[in-house]
Amino acid sequence: MASSTGTNAASYGDCVAALRTSLSFLESSVATLENGVSDFPRLMSVLKTARHYELIPQTTLQTAEASLRSELSPAISTLLDRADAHIGRVDRRIESLRARAELQQGRLENSPSRPKATKSAQLDNSAKLRARVLKQRREALQYSVERLELEVLQKERELRKRLDVT
DSSP: OHHHHHHHHHHHHHHHHHHHHHHHHHHHHHHHHHHHHTTHHHHHHHHHHOOOOOOOOHHHHHHHHHHHHHHHHHHHHHHHHHHHHHHHHHHHHHHHHHHHHHHHHHHHHHOTTOOOTTTTTTOOHHHHHHHHHHHHHHHHHHHHHHHHHHHHHHHHHHHHHHHHHO
16 A cells, blocks of 8 residues: 555656646646736727738839729810800800890980980889889890809819829
């Protein structure tokens, strides 16, 4: 029995020694992991703000650029044609409104019921009302012409900007 107790004690001692060795390896591994992981919070913040780019060959870039140009060129041409057509329509509308304003001005000046400084006291209410309506129409037409001229200028600026960008 003494020998079996001694053998058991020796084998228990070997087990304890092996367990202690394993424990020291485990502690060493944990320390190594802590050293490796301790910089992760800073590394995460650095990687979040940093942008990483892949380098591509110049030929691939040129091919993609040419493809993009070929796809966009018809659309740009169409848009420029539409802009030109719209500017033409607006120009014609401005000319039409100017002509109407000149016609209305001529009618006002040549009208027999045109109030003159000497006849202003003799005008009846209907002539005054007609004169006021014609004056309001003239002002509205002048306002329309000015607004359309401003629209044309704005469209021209936008077109120039688009042409400068491309």
